[in-house]
Amino acid sequence: MNAHLSGILFQLFQSLLVVLIAPLLLGWVNQCRAWLQNRTGAGVLQPYRTLRKLFHKDAVVADNASPLFRVTPYILFACMWLAAGVVPVLATDLPYSPAADVIALVGIFALARVFIALAAMDIGTSFGTLGARREMLIAFLAEPALLMVFFTASLISHSTQLPTIVEALAHKDFALYPSMAFAAIAFVMILLAENARIPVDNPTTHLELTMIHEAMILEYSARHLALIEWASSIKLLAYTTIGIALFVPYGIAEAGNWAALPLALVALGVKLVAAGAGLALLETISAKMRIFRAPEFLGTAFLLAVLGMLIHFLLGA
Amino acid sequence: MSSLLPLDFAGGVIVYWLALGMLSLLLGGAPKFITQIIFPAGALGALALAATGLLALGQAPNVAVLPLGLPDLPFHLRLDALSAFFLMLLGAAGFAISIYGAGYFRHMEGRTLALLALQYHVFMASMALVLLADDAYLFMVAWESMALSSYFLVTTDHKIPEIRKAGYLYLLIAHVGAISILLAFGVMQGGHGNAAYTFAAMREANLTSFWASVTFLLALFGFGAKAGLLPVHVWLPEAHPAAPSPVSAMMSGIMLKTAIYGILRVTFDFLDAQIWWWGVLALTLGLITALFGVMFAAVQADMKRLLAYSSIENIGILLVGIGLAILFHAYHKDALAALALTAVLYHALNHAFFKSLLFLGTGSVLHATGERNLGRLGGLIRRMPWVATLVLVGTLAIAGLPPLNGFVSEWLLLQAFLLTPDLPQPYLNMLIPVATAAIALAAALAAYVMVKFYGIVFLGQPRDEKLKDAHDAGWWERAGLAWLALGCVLLGLFPVQVILQLDHVTQALTGDTLGSTAAQTGWLFLTPIAPERASYSPLFFLLVILAVLLVTFLAVRRFYHGRLRRGPAWDCGFPEQTPRMQDTAEGFGQPIRQIFEVFFLIEREVPSPFDRAPRYHGRTEDKLWYGLYLPIAKLMDKISALIGILQHGRIHLYLMYSFVTLLVLLVFVRW
Numbered sequence: 001m002n003a004h005l006s007g008i009l010f011q012l013f014q015s016l017l018v019v020l021i022a023p024l025l026l027g028w029v030n031q032c033r034a035w036l037q038n039r040t041g042a043g044v045l046q047p048y049r050t051l052r053k054l055f056h057k058d059a060v061v062a063d064n065a066s067p068l069f070r071v072t073p074y075i076l077f078a079c080m081w082l083a084a085g086v087v088p089v090l091a092t093d094l095p096y097s098p099a100a101d102v103i104a105l106v107g108i109f110a111l112a113r114v115f116i117a118l119a120a121m122d123i124g125t126s127f128g129t130l131g132a133r134r135e136m137l138i139a140f141l142a143e144p145a146l147l148m149v150f151f152t153a154s155l156i157s158h159s160t161q162l163p164t165i166v167e168a169l170a171h172k173d174f175a176l177y178p179s180m181a182f183a184a185i186a187f188v189m190i191l192l193a194e195n196a197r198i199p200v201d202n203p204t205t206h207l208e209l210t211m212i213h214e215a216m217i218l219e220y221s222a223r224h225l226a227l228i229e230w231a232s233s234i235k236l237l238a239y240t241t242i243g244i245a246l247f248v249p250y251g252i253a254e255a256g257n258w259a260a261l262p263l264a265l266v267a268l269g270v271k272l273v274a275a276g277a278g279l280a281l282l283e284t285i286s287a288k289m290r291i292f293r294a295p296e297f298l299g300t301a302f303l304l305a306v307l308g309m310l311i312h313f314l315l316g317a
Numbered sequence: 318m319s320s321l322l323p324l325d326f327a328g329g330v331i332v333y334w335l336a337l338g339m340l341s342l343l344l345g346g347a348p349k350f351i352t353q354i355i356f357p358a359g360a361l362g363a364l365a366l367a368a369t370g371l372l373a374l375g376q377a378p379n380v381a382v383l384p385l386g387l388p389d390l391p392f393h394l395r396l397d398a399l400s401a402f403f404l405m406l407l408g409a410a411g412f413a414i415s416i417y418g419a420g421y422f423r424h425m426e427g428r429t430l431a432l433l434a435l436q437y438h439v440f441m442a443s444m445a446l447v448l449l450a451d452d453a454y455l456f457m458v459a460w461e462s463m464a465l466s467s468y469f470l471v472t473t474d475h476k477i478p479e480i481r482k483a484g485y486l487y488l489l490i491a492h493v494g495a496i497s498i499l500l501a502f503g504v505m506q507g508g509h510g511n512a513a514y515t516f517a518a519m520r521e522a523n524l525t526s527f528w529a530s531v532t533f534l535l536a537l538f539g540f541g542a543k544a545g546l547l548p549v550h551v552w553l554p555e556a557h558p559a560a561p562s563p564v565s566a567m568m569s570g571i572m573l574k575t576a577i578y579g580i581l582r583v584t585f586d587f588l589d590a591q592i593w594w595w596g597v598l599a600l601t602l603g604l605i606t607a608l609f610g611v612m613f614a615a616v617q618a619d620m621k622r623l624l625a626y627s628s629i630e631n632i633g634i635l636l637v638g639i640g641l642a643i644l645f646h647a648y649h650k651d652a653l654a655a656l657a658l659t660a661v662l663y664h665a666l667n668h669a670f671f672k673s674l675l676f677l678g679t680g681s682v683l684h685a686t687g688e689r690n691l692g693r694l695g696g697l698i699r700r701m702p703w704v705a706t707l708v709l710v711g712t713l714a715i716a717g718l719p720p721l722n723g724f725v726s727e728w729l730l731l732q733a734f735l736l737t738p739d740l741p742q743p744y745l746n747m748l749i750p751v752a753t754a755a756i757a758l759a760a761a762l763a764a765y766v767m768v769k770f771y772g773i774v775f776l777g778q779p780r781d782e783k784l785k786d787a788h789d790a791g792w793w794e795r796a797g798l799a800w801l802a803l804g805c806v807l808l809g810l811f812p813v814q815v816i817l818q819l820d821h822v823t824q825a826l827t828g829d830t831l832g833s834t835a836a837q838t839g840w841l842f843l844t845p846i847a848p849e850r851a852s853y854s855p856l857f858f859l860l861v862i863l864a865v866l867l868v869t870f871l872a873v874r875r876f877y878h879g880r881l882r883r884g885p886a887w888d889c890g891f892p893e894q895t896p897r898m899q900d901t902a903e904g905f906g907q908p909i910r911q912i913f914e915v916f917f918l919i920e921r922e923v924p925s926p927f928d929r930a931p932r933y934h935g936r937t938e939d940k941l942w943y944g945l946y947l948p949i950a951k952l953m954d955k956i957s958a959l960i961g962i963l964q965h966g967r968i969h970l971y972l973m974y975s976f977v978t979l980l981v982l983l984v985f986v987r988w
Contacts, residue, residue, distance in 0.1 A: 055877045062886040064778065066698045068709075078865040082858075098842050099857040100719075103728050107719040110764055114716060117768050121899075124696060124777030125888035129900035132772060136765045137908040143764075144757035147731075151753060154735055160851040206889070219887055223873055295912050302754070309750040313738070 007095040011085065014094070018084040018241075022233040023047035025240065025276055032280030047233060054226035062123045062219055072119035073220065073227035079112035080234040089241045090264045091253035092163040101160040102150040105242075106143060109194070112231070113139050120216035131215025134291060138200065138212065141298035142193045145186055148305035152183045153246050155312050162245065170249040178315060182308030184247050188282075189301035191239045193294070195232070198283040200294050203232075210288060240275050244268070324379035324396040326369040327404060327449060330362045331442045337362070338438035345431035352423045355434050359441070360415035366445065367408025373401035374821045386454060393515050395451035398821040399586065402662060403448045403578045409804065410570045410669040411441055417677050417797025418563040420790070421684065433473055433561075440466040440567065447575050453502035453514040460498065464491040464543075467572060470564040471556050483555035490552045494542025498579070501535035504528055505587060519587045529588050533595050536583040537602075544576035544632045547606040548941050553629055554613075558621035558689065562680025565621060569628045570673035574665050577635055581661075584643060585826040590654075593647040597745070600640030604755045607633025611762040612913050615769065616906040616937045619689050620679050623770055623902075624672065627715065630759060631668045634730070635661055637756060641733050642827070648740055651829035656845055657733040658823045659816055659831045664726035666815075667714070667808055671723060674711035674801035675770075678704055681790040681798070682774060686783065691770075691902035696779040700787040703795050705775045710802040714809065716767040717760050720855035720862075722808035725843075727760055732851055762909070769905045778896040810855050812843045903935065910937060918943065 027044035034041025061070065086100050086108075100108065117132040154160045156177065157168030193200040196213035205211050217228050245252070251267030253260035289297060341355045373379070378397035386392040396404075418437070422430055443466060446459035468491070472484035505519040507528070524532065538549070545553040557565045584590050610629030617623035638661035645654035679689070681704045688694055698705035714721035734756070737749040779785060790798070808815060813836045820832040835845050844852040888894055910917060918938040924931035963974070 055873070058878075058880040058882055060882045060884050060887075063883050064696070064699065064886070066776070068698065068776070074866050074869055075862075077869050078862045081865050082861055085861075096857075096861070098838070098844075098848065098852040099854040099861070101851050101853060103731055104719055104724075104853050104858070107717070107724055107728075110716070110761075111713075111718045114713065114718060114764055114768055118772055118776060121768075121772035121776040122698075123886045123888075124896060124899050125886050125894060126891075126898035127888055129772070129777065129905070132768065133900055133905050133908065136768050140758070140761040140765045143761040144754060147757045148750075148754055151735060151750075155738060159849060160732070160735065161849060164849050218889060223877060227869070227873070292911075295908070302758075306750055306754045309753070310747065313746045313750060 004095070007093055010091060011094055011096050014089055014091075015081065015085040018089060018237060019081055019230075019234060022084070022237040023051060023230065025237050025272055026233040028273065028276040029236075029280050029283075032277050033284055036280060036284040047229075051226050051230055054221075054229070055223050057222040059222035059224055061221075061224075064123065065219070066122055068115075069119050069122040069219075070224070072115045073224040073231070075115050076112050076231040077227045077234075079108050079115075080231040080238065083108045084234050084238045084241070086162060087238055087241045088163050088166050088245055088252060090261060090268060092167050093253075094163055097161060097163050102154065102162055102165070103147070103160060105162070106147050106150070109146075109235075110139070110143060112235075116216055116228075120219075123219045125219065127211075127215045127218050131212055131218070134212040134294075135216055138193050138294060138298065141295060141302055142190050145298065145302040145305045146190050146194070148302070148309055149183045149187045149190070149246070152179050152305070152308045152312055155309065156180070166245045166249045166252060169246065170252055177312075179308040179312035180247065182304050182311060184243075186301045186305035186308065187243055187246070189297065189304075191243060191279075192282070193298055193301070195236045195239060197279070199286040199289045200297065202288050205288075210291070212291075237272075240272060240279075241268075244271050244275065322379045322396075323369045323373035323376060323401070324381055324394060324449070327366060327373075327396060327445065328381070328394065330366045330369070330408075331445050331449075333362050334359060334438040334442040334445075338435040338442075341431050341434035341438075345427050348423075348425065348427045348430045351430050351434050352419050355438075356415050356419035356422070359438055360412045360419070363408045363411035363415055363441070365408070367405050367412060370401045370403075370405030370408055371818070374398055374405070374818055376401075380451065390452075390454050390513070392455040393451035393517075394449045394455075395516065396449060398825045399578065399581060400448045402819070402822045403574060403665075404445060406574055406666055406669050407441070407444055407448065407571050410673045410801070411567065413797040413800040413804075414563050414566050414570070414673055414677065415797075416800065417566075417680070417794050420793025420797075421561070421563055421677075421680055423791075424684075429473065433470065436466045436469045437564070437567075440470060440564075440572075444571060444575055448578060451516045453499075453506065453516070453519075456502075456516075457495070457499060460495060463572065463575070464488065464495065467560075467564070467568055471560040471568075473561055473564070474559070480559040483552075483559040487552040487556040490542050490549055494539045494549065497535050497539030497542070499539075501532045501539060501583060504532045504535065516582075516587070522587070524588070526592060530592060530595070533584060533588060533592075536580060537599065540576040540579040540583075541602075541636075542576075543579075544573050544636075545606075545610075545629045546602060546632060546636065547609055547629075548945055550606070550610075550629050551939065551942060551946060554617075554622050554625040557625035557628070557676075558619055562621075562676055562683060565624075566673040566676035566680070569625065569676055570669040573628060573632055574669060577632070577639075577661070577665055580636075580639060581658075581826065584639070585646070585658075590643045590646040593644055593742070593745075596640045596642075596644030596647060597748070598640070599636050599643060600752060603633045603636030603638075603640055604752055604759075605633070606630070606636065607759040608755060608762075609633070609916070611759050611766060612909060612916060613939065614766045615762060615909040616903070616917065618691050618902040618906075620682070620691055620694070620770065620774060621676070621689055623691070623766065624675055624679065627763065627766060628668075628672060630763060631664070631672070631715075634727075634756065634759065635664055635668075637752070638664065638730050638733070641730075641737075644737075644740065644745070645733075646827055648742075650739060651827045652831075652834075653733065653736050653739065654827040655820075655823040655829040655831050656729065656736070658827055659819050659845075660726050660729035660733055662819050662822055663722075663729060663808075663812075663815065667722040667726050667805070670801050670804040670808065671711040671714040674798060674805065675708060675715065677794070677798055677801070678708035678711065679774075681794055682787075684790070685787040686781075688781065688783075691773045693781040694774045694779075694784065695777045695781075695896065695899065696775070696784065697787060698775040700779075700784065701775075701789040703789050704798065707795070707798040707802045708775065709771065710805050712767045712771040714805040716764040718764070719853075720809050720859045722805050725809055725812045725853075725855065728853055729845060730756065732845055735851075736846070765909070769902065773900070773902055773905060777899045780896050780899070780901075810859065811840075812853075812855065813840045816843070916940070 450456035614626035
């Protein structure tokens with residue numbers, strides 16, 4: 001019972017931590033980008049300031065908005081929070097994880113995406129539907145690719161439970177699995193696409209012809225926009241931690257081992273800093289693609305992920 | 318017989334439906350009576366049938382021989398777990414459709430309505446009879462009356478030439494399929510002394526692997542023609558939109574499942590699924606069908622055609638599951654076969670609920686607006702909040718999103734795929750990743766299709782003036798939709814309970830079950846293999862989402878404020894917004910059309926830039942129609958022209974033909 005309670009406490013701690021530090025990761029990525037582009041940057045705390053500003057403003061909602069439009073930011077936020085709670089970030093002892101395995105995790109992301117796409121179509125503006133269409137276009141290739149990445153890891157660890165996968169992968173000797181190498185490349189491409197980063201989308205653009213995610217949320221303001229922005233940063237953090245959990249799980253605290261937690265915290269911090277800097281670098285050195293090229297980019301990711309799975313079947317590794 | 322068996326109840330419901338049909342024909346002049354009394358009464362019969370099916374799931378098979386049929390060929394009935402499951406499906410979905418029908422058909426004229434009510438109840442009764450038949454003779458009679466009654470239902474608006482054409486195509490393919498099924502029964506009967514054509518005899522038949530494969534192929538083709546399997550799918554997108562919406566719902570939600578029942582009955586019950594390449598064939602065909610269906614659904618502009626193509630996709634997914642089950646069963650991995658089969662049965666039940674819901678939803682939209690074309694709809698969530706909300710449940714369910722029902726069956730199917738490394742065939746193991754990827758792609762595209770469907774019909778601004786007068790559905794219709802939506806939610810939230818019921822069917826077909834392992838960590842968590850291998854808890858999932866939602870909402874209110882202003886849409890500051898600037902159905906499907914261009918036959922007319930009255934026109938069609946069907950039709954025309962040479966209309970020539978035939982036969986027999 002005691003172990004049970006501590007598990008629940010830990011789950012709550014991780015969920016809160018993830019939600020609170022998510023904007024920090026985004027701030028770090030933006031700051032790195034600024035440095036790489038020879039700008040001073042606004043500091044790593046800027047996303048928090050933006051959120052506070054947005055929460056204080058009066059919301060303006062279009063005349064013809066339906067309840068779906070108003071409830072979507074909350075659903076989005078809840079879904080992302082849930083996703084971040086499922087991924088083993090610090091330790092593999094998560095009581096919530098039996099409720100949702102990797103397939104359900106992909107399902108949570110899909111649920112959030114369908115709601116935001118529907119909300120974008122709700123007002124009936126040209127940009128809204130354009131954004132929804134493009135988002136679904138990106139998604140229908142990125143989602144199966146993500147599933148294939150997960151399946152490669154599942155086949156190695158004989159499980160679709162994230163904690164079990166991570167434990168299995170963390171216990172293996174440090175060796176490069178050929179299948180996981182393919183999966184890792186595919187995963188990075190999916191991460192870029194799903195989080196609306198360059199080269200697929202540009203999170204800072206408001207140029208009509210190129211925007212995807214921004215086009216969908218054009219009509220949102222104030223607290224609704226704040227929730228969406230916050231959810232996006234949690235999503236970025238969730239994807240980053242998924243990548244860490246799958247490809248560099250070393251240092252994570254195993255079930256029941258509380259003494260390892262401080263070390264796990266430090267390890268996570270280092271990995272996140274490195275991942276954020278890497279993401280910024282990747283974004284700085286690549287140029288935004290034309291939207292018509294995005295299917296090719298994601299098709300490549302999809303094929304790489306399938307190839308990874310195939311290699312696992314061929315080589316058994 | 319001392320006490321009443323479930324079979325008696327089921328038979329009673331069939332007779333009751335037939336009687337209702339007759340009664341409505343007698344009362345042709347009283348449309349009010351038919352809609353207010355006959356349809357609800359029929360719905361009660363369906364509810365009774367669903368209860369009977371549920372009750373019969375756990376019982377030993379009931380059998381009966383009816384004193385009907387031909388001399389020496391009486392009708393045999395049998396109610397076992399497989400029949401019981403599909404009867405339950407028929408009853409549960411049929412109940413909602415009949416309730417809905419009570420409201421939907423209220424504007425029809427007396428005579429047409431009476432005929433429709435007759436055909437409708439005959440249709441339901443013959444579907445139930447198909448599921449209960451225990452000999453080939455009764456099965457074919459029921460199968461044909463199902464085809465005929467549904468043909469008449471499809472051609473309800475027979476004054477429109479397109480609808481007559483759709484009906485003809487449907488009838489034609491239904492009969493090609495029926496012949497194939499008849500031949501399959503013939504092969505299974507072959508070699509037996511008695512000519513009773515009972516299913517009991519077919520179960521005992523020891524076919525060589527060659528003849529067993531012939532039977533499997535014939536059955537797959539025959540039932541596939543009814544299910545809408547590629548390449549015999551062409552009738553489906555024509556017939557479903559032509560029929561009145563409750564009939565479309567019944568055909569798509571229930572009738573397609575009778576074909577799945579047929580495939581399961583023949584493959585597992587009669588042939589015991591012994592040969593592995595059957596599984597590969599079913600898997601491949603299923604994948605092609607699923608991808609084809611969803612791709613075409615994405616480019617449709619007619620909402621009912623879109624749903625019809627989506628049905629093709631779902632049938633493909635069902636067949637993929639059947640293929641996996643055959644593979645596992647052929648390699649004696651019965652626990653895994655049970656998992657794959659559970660996924661199939663679960664998905665069949667789910668599809669009955671959400672597809673009926675969506676088709677009925679389009680019926681309400683059609684009633685309110687008179688419009689099926691997506692390009693002229695939009696914004697209906699504000700005019701028809703009830704229908705929009707209930708259809709949203711179906712949309713999310715069919716898109717395979719947790720925590721609704723569509724996700725559970727897809728989850729089970731993917732779990733089955735992840736267990737294929739246990740198969741002893743290395744070549745198969747290489748195919749499986751590709752198949753998994755294809756099924757994941759189909760599922761993701763389904764979400765695209767459903768966002769398009771819901772977003773264009775219910776969201777945005779109305780694309781047409783007349784939509785301003787759209788009204789919400791009546792109470793009968795709402796009740797029917799609500800029942801189905803509730804089913805989608807409950808089937809999604811309580812998978813362990815559902816699987817425990819499905820166990821009776823998998824036990825009968827594969828000799829193994831899933832329930833005992835699935836429920837090992839309690840009813841809250843679904844763990845099909847082992848808790849550390851995979852688990853999923855939709856209820857827990859939903860509760861956490863709701864809790865987070867509530868906490869977030871209250872926190873935002875508590876720490877900030879709830880101030881809200883209404884204003885015109887911003888749209889990047891662009892002032893002149895018209896509804897025509899939203900995506901049309903074609904526009905939303907354009908990326909899919911472009912990516913998968915090779916699979917479509919695309920015709921475009923793009924005017925020159927100097928054209929003073931430019932007209933844009935585009936058409937996307939099925940290549941198979943031109944590549945396969947028209948050549949066959951032309952060939953048939955040629956052959957009939959050749960046969961026409963024999964026809965002179967002179968009686969003495971015909972007499973001579975008979976005489977010559979007789980002589981030839983005599984020589985042949987004597988020899």
